[in-house]
Amino acid sequence: MEIIKSGKENNLLVVKVTGRMDAVTAPEFEKQLTGWIDEGEIIFVIDFSALEYISSAGLRSILVIAKKLKSLNGKILLANMEESVNEVFEISGFNSIIPVFDTVQTAIRHGMAS
Amino acid sequence: MSSIQLTAKIENMEMLVQSVSSIAGNLGFTAKRIREIELAVEEALVNIINYAYPDGEGDIKVTCTREDSRALVIEIEDTGVAFDLMSLKEPDISADISERQVGGLGIFLIRKLMNEVKYRRKHNRNVLTLVAYPSDRT
Structure with missing residues (x-):
């Protein structure tokens, strides 16, 4: 898994996560995002286009x-999920609690509108 | 039949998962179905790694067999604390973000993604059997 800061639009941070989010790698995601939150970031768009796999740990x-x-009155928006990742979100009902968008651009628009 | 036995440690999870997915690949399962199998196996392994051996170390054994030329049968065994994963209550997947519980999802995913899930206790061993057919779960 790789976590890359891929853009910044006003107060919104775009982050690309690639590879696998499993029981081994998910804690790194949590740690990295917590670090950015501690630095004051509170609106995140996560580009999942290159995420191949997610488990319950993710x-x-x-x-x-x-x-x-x-x-903190912030939010996390997810974008561009691959089919098998999307399936896990659907089965677990996560797509009804975390906003998911088809493209990064749409997610950014929603993130900035708030 | 193929079998692999390793210490129940998170560092060994990937190797155990891959042993199953390479077999599913050889059997011609689709990439999507292989991901689903990997997911179910990971969830079962993580459960063992986290809870089966509270007082020390133990092993996990994963055995794959092919049944009636179609299904992949995955047996996951440990010698830890007796634990029937099928006895757990399903999580409330309609709860909102504040109410949503962090646990219980792994087992829920196993049940949703595998065609059959069975548990038995056999001579001080927990044996979890997952059966996966090649096409998607539906």
Whole structure:
């Protein structure tokens, strides 16, 4: 898994996550995003176009970050999910608690509108 | 039949998962179905790694067999604390972000993605059997 800061639009940070978010790598995601939150970032768009795989450990780390951001009046928006990742979100009901968008641009628009 | 046995440690998870996915690949399962199998196996392994051996170390054994020329049967065994994963309550997947619980999802995913899931206790071993057919879960 790689986590790359891929853009910044006003107060919104775009982050690209590639590879696999599993029980081994998900804690790194949580740690990296927590670091950026501690630096003052509170609106994140996560580009999942190159994420191949996610397990419940990955979902859990996204949930932890989403809860943290909610308490700070921030948010996390996900974009561009590959089919099998999307399937995991659907089965687990996560697509109804975390906003998911077809493209990074749409997610950015929604993130900036708030 | 193929079998692999390693210490129940997170560092070994990837190797155990890959042993199953390479077999599924050889059997001609689709890439999507292989991801689903990897996911179910990971969830089962993580559970063992986290909870089966509270007082020390133990092994995980993963055995793959092919059944009636179609299904892949994956047996995941440990000698840890007796634990029937099928006895767990399903998580509330309609809860909103504040109410949403962090646990229980792994087992839920196993049940949704595999065609059959069975648990038995056999001579001090937990044996979890996952059966996957080649096409998608539906």
